Amino acid sequence: MAEKLQAIRGMNDLLADQLPFWQQVESAARELFADYGYREMRVPVVEHAQLFQRSIGEHTDIVEREMYSFEDRGGDRLSLRPEATAGLVRAAIEHGLLHNQRQRLWTSGPMFRHERPQQGRYRQFHQIDCEAFGYPGPDIDAEVIQLSARLWRKLGIRDLSLSVNSLGTPDARRRYRAVLVEYFSARRAELDADSRRRLEGNPLRILDSKNPAMRALVDGAPRLVDHLDDESRRHFDRFLDLLAGTGIAAEVDPRLVRGLDYYTRTVFEWRTTALGAQDAVCSGGRYDGLVELLGGEPTPAIGWALGIERVVGLMQAAGIAAAEAAPAIYLVMSGERAERAGLALAERLRDALPGAGVLANMEGGSFKAQMKRADKSGAAYAVIVGDDEAARGVAAVKSLRTGAAQQEWSWDELPGRLAALVPAVGVSGNNDGR
RNA sequence: GCGGGCGUAGCUCAGCUGGUAGAGCCCCGGAUUGUGAUUCCGGCCGUCGCGGGUUCGAAUCCCGUCGCUCGCCCCA
Numbered sequence: 247m248a249e250k251l252q253a254i255r256g257m258n259d260l261l262a263d264q265l266p267f268w269q270q271v272e273s274a275a276r277e278l279f280a281d282y283g284y285r286e287m288r289v290p291v292v293e294h295a296q297l298f299q300r301s302i303g304e305h306t307d308i309v310e311r312e313m314y315s316f317e318d319r320g321g322d323r324l325s326l327r328p329e330a331t332a333g334l335v336r337a338a339i340e341h342g343l344l345h346n347q348r349q350r351l352w353t354s355g356p357m358f359r360h361e362r363p364q365q366g367r368y369r370q371f372h373q374i375d376c377e378a379f380g381y382p383g384p385d386i387d388a389e390v391i392q393l394s395a396r397l398w399r400k401l402g403i404r405d406l407s408l409s410v411n412s413l414g415t416p417d418a419r420r421r422y423r424a425v426l427v428e429y430f431s432a433r434r435a436e437l438d439a440d441s442r443r444r445l446e447g448n449p450l451r452i453l454d455s456k457n458p459a460m461r462a463l464v465d466g467a468p469r470l471v472d473h474l475d476d477e478s479r480r481h482f483d484r485f486l487d488l489l490a491g492t493g494i495a496a497e498v499d500p501r502l503v504r505g506l507d508y509y510t511r512t513v514f515e516w517r518t519t520a521l522g523a524q525d526a527v528c529s530g531g532r533y534d535g536l537v538e539l540l541g542g543e544p545t546p547a548i549g550w551a552l553g554i555e556r557v558v559g560l561m562q563a564a565g566i567a568a569a570e571a572a573p574a575i576y577l578v579m580s581g582e583r584a585e586r587a588g589l590a591l592a593e594r595l596r597d598a599l600p601g602a603g604v605l606a607n608m609e610g611g612s613f614k615a616q617m618k619r620a621d622k623s624g625a626a627y628a629v630i631v632g633d634d635e636a637a638r639g640v641a642a643v644k645s646l647r648t649g650a651a652q653q654e655w656s657w658d659e660l661p662g663r664l665a666a667l668v669p670a671v672g673v674s675g676n677n678d679g680r
Numbered sequence: 681g682c683g684g685g686c687g688u689a690g691c692u693c694a695g696c697u698g699g700u701a702g703a704g705c706c707c708c709g710g711a712u713u714g715u716g717a718u719u720c721c722g723g724c725c726g727u728c729g730c731g732g733g734u735u736c737g738a739a740u741c742c743c744g745u746c747g748c749u750c751g752c753c754c755c756a
Contacts, residue, residue: 252747307754311681329756357756362681364750373756440753456752505755526756553756580714613714621716632714646716 256361256369266568267558272354274400275374275552282393284350284376289333291356295325301332301536303507305447312359326358329506330375331533331549332540338379339542348380354554366524366556376530377549379537384485387512387532387548388492394516394528394550395494401557402566406527408494410514411502412482414474416535419510422473423449429467436463453501469500478511485512508533512548520563521556528552572624573603574668576646578616581633585610588631591641591657595629598661602668621646626668629660643667 253259260268279286295315302308314326327333330353338344338351354374363369376393378386391408398406413419426449430437437445438460441452453464474482489496496514504513513531521527530550537545561568575595579588592606605623607616613632620628630642641660644652655663 255747312754359755361754362752363748364752367755371756443753451754454754523751524755529756551756556756578715612709614710614716615708617714617716619716628716630715634714642715644715652715 254369256363258368258370264558266570267561268554270561270568271401271554271557272374275352275354275397278393278397278400279352279376282350282389284352284378284393287334287337287351287353288355289330289337289353291327291358292324293327293333293336295323297332297336297540298325298328301335301506301508301540302329306505306507308359308505312361314358314360328359329357330355330373330551331377331508331536334375334377335536335540335542335547339537339540344379344537344542344545348378350378352376364524365522366553366559368555372554373551374554375549375551377547379545379547381548382534382546384481384488384512387485388488390530390548390550391489391494391496391514392492394552395492397552398516401561403557403560403564405520405564406516406518406560408496408514408516409499409502410486410489410496410512411499412471412474412478412485412511413503413509413513413531414470414478415510418473418475418478419450419470422468422470425468425473426450426452430463433463436460450503451505453503464501470503471498471500481511504529504531508536508539510534514550516552518556518560521559524556526553527556527560571603572626573605574599574625575602575604575627575629575664576620576623576625577604577606578613578620578628578630579607579610580613580616580631581636583633584631584636587636587657591629591631591660594657594661595664598665599668627664629664 276286295313298313299309304310308328313328316324318324334351334353338349343349352375354372356370356372358370360369361367376390378390395408398404414422427445430441430445430449430452434442434445437452438455438457440457441455441460444451450470452460453467455464471482486496486498499515502513502515509531511532511534513529515529516527517525518527519525528550530548532546532548534546535544537543537547577588577592577595579585589606592604595604603625605625607619610616611619617628626645626647628644628646630644635641635654640654640656642652642654643660643664653663
């Protein structure tokens with residue numbers, strides 16, 4: 247045998263058994279976006295590397311060490327997208343979507359970051375993104391969170407907690423940053439190695455340290471909320487007020503800072519304790535300066551991204567079952583003559599029962615084997631055609647899930663009879679909780 | 681980039697202190713010629729991750745290597 251090739255590390259195959267969970271998440275999101283008036287948009291997976299360097303920030307971990315970047319045959323420096331917002335903003339500007347306009351948009355697809363894989367963290371991962379442009383006020387901040395909260399409800403996910411914070415304007419953040427550097431520099435000896443490194447590049451991240459030994463030091467640090475500019479302060483207070491009005495519980499977390507440079511004012515994160523070391527399931531915030539930074543007119547914006555792998559992981563951890571549609575009918579065909587007639591009959595059944603699922607037996611097999619397959623497929627009924635039935639132009643219909651007596655109908659009446667039977671049974675789930 | 685754990689049939693795993701591999705599931709067939717899910721019988725399935733070393737002999741010991749996984753970092 248030839249040498250076997252493997253998938254790239256951190257890039258997963260999604261097998262059929264897993265997919266019902268994904269489809270449930272994706273269709274739930276799709277429906278909600280439509281309900282809230284968000285329109286879908288799709289952008290390329292590859293962009294100029296510069297786009298991400300400019301938007302995410304040169305000195306972020308994503309840009310410094312996690313991007314898949316390469317030169318194409320034409321010598322252009324390209325990157326696989328590590329997140330969706332930059333590409334979406336680029337496209338929105340390029341197509342004039344933000345010219346004097348407000349947009350509620352969403353997108354989804356694969357993202358790429360070259361990190362060490364672990365539970366809930368992969369090199370190719372998938373996000374669903376929600377973005378709103380042209381809305382400066384705090385009401386939209388509350389709305390996008392409302393949308394996400396409804397998604398959890400729809401999927402049956404509980405036990406997520408919402409943390410919120412405000413990063414203020416870039417100016418306010420710069421001033422705060424200076425205060426913070428001063429504070430930590432004076433206590434340099436107490437900092438761990440990671441924090442010392444952060445002190446140079448991204449001092450705000452020290453606040454986010456998971457090292458318990460750093461806790462007291464971090465708790466004593468000056469707080470960003472105390473250094474907000476007045477306008478951001480008002481925005482944040484009103485946002486909290488609006489959010490409270492929606493009934494969604496949130497905790498203000500002064501240590502919540504984001505890893506991407508472009509965030510301003512409101513930031514938030516839905517967290518879990520069910521996924522090992524990865525606690526962020528969905529997070530986002532305002533990025534009021536990004537559109538201008540990427541060459542558009544100044545346009546306020548806010549958005550969030552959710553990690554599909556993590557949401558699916560939550561569903562599985564919580565024992566939430568994703569229903570896999572079982573076929574309504576399994577067609578057993580025994581004998582050459584029956585097979586010939588059976589394939590045509592299967593088509594007639596599909597015409598009469600769209601969406602119900604008519605699974606035709608293939609590759610023959612003993613009668614017993616076919617009945618076993620019928621059972622295993624989860625089908626509600628076995629439609630049996632042997633050479634005897636084929637000769638008489640009839641089919642036997644046996645219920646596999648109830649004790650109902652087997653019946654025999656002619657091919658002409660079969661579609662109608664089954665159509666009357668199947669809706670009552672519905673598309674029964676073949677769900678064993680995997 | 682740094683640390684821990686693990687690599688035996690398609691899957692889940694057993695194989696104690698070395699004597700060239702086993703179970704369950706899956707799949708196929710059979711148990712009165714055409715009626716499934718239970719049960720019983722049989723069959724199929726392995727370069728024991730790879731390379732080297734120790735040994736009369738290694739899946740079992742040692743070294744290296746690759747891979748997977750969890751954690752640090754970071755983040756969805």
